[in-house]
Amino acid sequence: xxxxxxxxxxxxxxxxxxxxxxxxxxxxxxxxxxxxxxxxxxxxxxxxxxxxxxxxxxxxxxxxxxxxxxxxxxxxxxxxxxxxxxxxxxxxxxxxxxxxxxxxxxxxxxxxxxxxxxxxxxxxxxxxxxxxxxxxxxxxxxxxxxxxxxxxxxxxxxxxxxxxxxxxxxxxxxxxxxxxxxxxxxxxxxxxxxxxxxxxxxxxxxxxxxxxxxxxxxxxxxxxx
Ligand code: G3P
Numbered sequence: 574x575x576x577x578x579x580x581x582x583x584x585x586x587x588x589x590x591x592x593x594x595x596x597x598x599x600x601x602x603x604x605x606x607x608x609x610x611x612x613x614x615x616x617x618x619x620x621x622x623x624x625x626x627x628x629x630x631x632x633x634x635x636x637x638x639x640x641x642x643x644x645x646x647x648x649x650x651x652x653x654x655x656x657x658x659x660x661x662x663x664x665x666x667x668x669x670x671x672x673x674x675x676x677x678x679x680x681x682x683x684x685x686x687x688x689x690x691x692x693x694x695x696x697x698x699x700x701x702x703x704x705x706x707x708x709x710x711x712x713x714x715x716x717x718x719x720x721x722x723x724x725x726x727x728x729x730x731x732x733x734x735x736x737x738x739x740x741x742x743x744x745x746x747x748x749x750x751x752x753x754x755x756x757x758x759x760x761x762x763x764x765x766x767x768x769x770x771x772x773x774x775x776x777x778x779x780x781x782x783x784x785x786x787x788x789x790x791x792x793x794x795x796x797x798x
């Protein structure tokens with residue numbers, strides 16, 4: 574399963590690029606608005622930093638507007654994916670853009686039927702929003718399960734990109750369900766590193782080593798040149 578970082582923050586994106594654990598980035602208008610810098614410049618900076626796919630969302634809602642913005646967004650770089658909302662004008666634009674060889678990510682997916690339509694239109698990715706369904710008392714992970722099953726039943730090429738992920742347990746469940754990608758806020762990736770037994774184990778290893786050094790009365794290195 575690929576991991577994308579769901580952020581438009583340069584420092585965070587650079588930090589995860591350095592760690593080598595993320596495969597791409599997703600942005601959206603809300604994330605770009607949070608950065609309070611020119612969204613076009615910010616997007617260009619992100620695309621330069623990231624080697625993998627970067628989703629950038631259109632803000633038009635009519636077919637012509639979506640296509641025009643989509644073409645401009647796609648022109649920013651060869652790794653750019655045009656993010657398009659799950660509305661009929663959007664799906665029409667996905668059909669056209671995907672036939673033109675432009676990668677697309679259909680966002681705001683809340684039902685298996687919507688995912689099926691987006692896949693039929695040729696979307697590169699569909700983005701079911703897990704957390705927002707959980708917020709209203711529905712089961713976001715059931716949606717991921719259904720979409721994975723449906724797209725696999727018909728060997729459709731569209732990839733399932735689970736979005737609106739709020740905790741580590743949802744990440745693990747998405748991996749169990751066979752989601753192709755999860756996009757994660759930085760704080761969820763940070764939490765994936767954590768385990769109290771890792772911390773306790775490392776403390777013990779280092780303390781035992783220090784004890785050995787004290788016993789021998791000198792610093793020791795386990796590695797010979
Ligand atoms: O990429 C969009 C999605 O991840 C939004 O998440 O937490 O705002 O529902 P959230």
